[in-house]
Amino acid sequence: MDMKLELVPLPVTDVDRSIAFYRDQLGFSLDHDVQPGNGMRVVQLTPPGSACSIGFGTGWGSGTAPGSVRDLHLVVDSVEEARQLVLARGVEISEISDMGGVKYAFFADPDGNTWEFQEIPAHFR
Numbered sequence: 001m002d003m004k005l006e007l008v009p010l011p012v013t014d015v016d017r018s019i020a021f022y023r024d025q026l027g028f029s030l031d032h033d034v035q036p037g038n039g040m041r042v043v044q045l046t047p048p049g050s051a052c053s054i055g056f057g058t059g060w061g062s063g064t065a066p067g068s069v070r071d072l073h074l075v076v077d078s079v080e081e082a083r084q085l086v087l088a089r090g091v092e093i094s095e096i097s098d099m100g101g102v103k104y105a106f107f108a109d110p111d112g113n114t115w116e117f118q119e120i121p122a123h124f125r
Contacts, residue, residue: 006052013066013111015056025091072114075118076119079118079119083105092107093106101121102118104117
């Protein structure tokens with residue numbers, strides 16, 4: 001039986017601000033922004049090349065506190081290139097850390113949910 005992780009819910013305080021961050025600063029595709037009724041709003045965005053999306057909105061979710069999701073990994077071919085891209089778009093991001101050949105750069109969304117760009121050399125795969 002296949003089990004595919006396709007959506008990671010993120011707790012956020014301001015849906016429009018979060019859309020702007022993920023779409024405009026990180027370059028995620030805005031897949032859905034719908035308001036089915038009763039005050040509910042569902043937003044889904046997908047990182048370039050990913051099979052897994054993030055989702056947030058109003059009127060749904062687990063009630064987890066905004067900023068409580070930690071250490072989501074975006075695996076990239078080059079941490080340096082990814083870092084420079086988002087830095088140019090105004091994202092505050094750490095310097096690159098080399099952890100024995102695996103490289104990381106760390107950043108957070110406007111609510112404090114944390115992310116990492118991760119570069120894994122071919123010989124580690």
